[in-house]
Amino acid sequence: GLARVHNGRRYRLGVMGGTFDPIHHGHLVAASEVAARFDLDEVVFVPTGVPWQKKGRKVSQAEDRYLMTVIATASNPSFSVSRVDIDRPGDTYTVDTLKDLRRERGSDVDLFFITGADALSHILTWRGAEELFDLAHFIGVSRPGVPLGAKDISHLPAEKVTLLEVPAMAISSTDCRQRVGEDMPIWYLVPDGIVQYINKRGLYHDNININPEDH
Numbered sequence: 142g143l144a145r146v147h148n149g150r151r152y153r154l155g156v157m158g159g160t161f162d163p164i165h166h167g168h169l170v171a172a173s174e175v176a177a178r179f180d181l182d183e184v185v186f187v188p189t190g191v192p193w194q195k196k197g198r199k200v201s202q203a204e205d206r207y208l209m210t211v212i213a214t215a216s217n218p219s220f221s222v223s224r225v226d227i228d229r230p231g232d233t234y235t236v237d238t239l240k241d242l243r244r245e246r247g248s249d250v251d252l253f254f255i256t257g258a259d260a261l262s263h264i265l266t267w268r269g270a271e272e273l274f275d276l277a278h279f280i281g282v283s284r285p286g287v288p289l290g291a292k293d294i295s296h297l298p299a300e301k302v303t304l305l306e307v308p309a310m311a312i313s314s315t316d317c318r319q320r321v322g323e324d325m326p327i328w329y330l331v332p333d334g335i336v337q338y339i340n341k342r343g344l345y346h347d348n349i350n351i352n353p354e355d356h
């Protein structure tokens with residue numbers, strides 16, 4: 142594995158949870174930007190198991206989402222992928238993700254959970270919200286059309302939450318799926334290997350109008 146201690150300081154691990162159905166350049170740019178700004182040693186991408194917020198639509202098999210995440214991150218030595226959420230039975234909750242990673246990586250690692258600024262404002266409704274801030278620092282990245290400060294995060298502990306603007310990329314997985322269903326190109330919205338994987342596995346081609354989500 143990677144060295145634990147760099148120049149005598151604690152190892153800084155970013156955690157990027159997502160459905161990744163499919164992973165796209167918005168995810169990768171956000172992870173790269175947060176890694177640079179927060180001096181992270183590594184960002185681990187964690188594809189969700191059963192995404193309880195998305196039960197309204199058909200989500201691709203965990204193994205396809207996992208493999209796409211591996212393909213998209215393979216060339217970056219600071220990016221890795223974890224199976225903790227897809228291997229844990231039942232719904233995925235962030236508190237379990239963070240506990241599992243802490244168990245795997247040890248107590249001498251600082252966790253930085255990366256999420257959309259929109260999702261961050263709902264954080265106190267997540268299961269185990271009381272424990273979350275003991276487990277990680279939270280970084281809310283702004284997405285296109287979601288200006289920083291538009292969402293009220295004043296109820297969250299200031300020293301545990303940071304908002305960060307990332308180069309805005311108007312890319313979402315919903316849009317990528319819809320484009321595949323409409324025979325529109327997704328080249329350059331996702332890594333080349335993801336275009337090829339989607340075609341090889343025939344993903345999203347039967348994508349009729351699903352409820353596009355706002356995040």
Ligand code: ATP
Pocket residue numbers: 158159160161162166167168171255256257258260282283284285307310311312313314315316354355356
């Ligand atoms: P969907 O359209 O199906 O909701 P998505 O594009 O939002 O998919 P997710 O897998 O739900 O992708 O996102 C994982 C995380 O990445 C979330 O915290 C989300 O806010 C963030 N994210 C998604 N797209 C972008 C983007 N273009 N720029 C920055 N962050 C993003």
Ligand code: MG
Pocket residue numbers: 354355356
């Ligand atoms: Mg989303």
